[in-house]
Amino acid sequence: MKYILMFVAGxxxxxxxxxxxxxxxxxxxxxxxxxxxxxxxxxxxKDELAGKAAAKAGELKDAAAVKASxxxxxxxxxxxxxxxxxxxxxxxxxxxxxxxxxxxxxxxxTYGS
Numbered sequence: 084m085k086y087i088l089m090f091v092a093g094x095x096x097x098x099x100x101x102x103x104x105x106x107x108x109x110x111x112x113x114x115x116x117x118x119x120x121x122x123x124x125x126x127x128x129k130d131e132l133a134g135k136a137a138a139k140a141g142e143l144k145d146a147a148a149v150k151a152s153x154x155x156x157x158x159x160x161x162x163x164x165x166x167x168x169x170x171x172x173x174x175x176x177x178x179x180x181x182x183x184x185x186x187x188x189x190x191x192x193t194y195g196s
Contacts, residue, residue, distance in 0.1 A: 120126060
């Protein structure tokens, strides 16, 4: 029993001393890396690049909005043109009974067949 108690006490002492030494070493490494990060100019470079990226993102967002608006207007114009063409065909009809006109009583699902 005496040996077990001595082993447990030694293990606890080793754990406590090892943790304290490990924590001190961690703090030393962390402080050195922070100092090097600030002294090397990486922090300033990071901020500069973040600003450039934000500006470019704004430009791309604006360009995408303009392009989307142009595409929407072109699509609307084509839709209006197609609607006018269909309206003209429906109101004026065709002189002959062709497969492109919808006849009275025809099922729209079988149009053109």
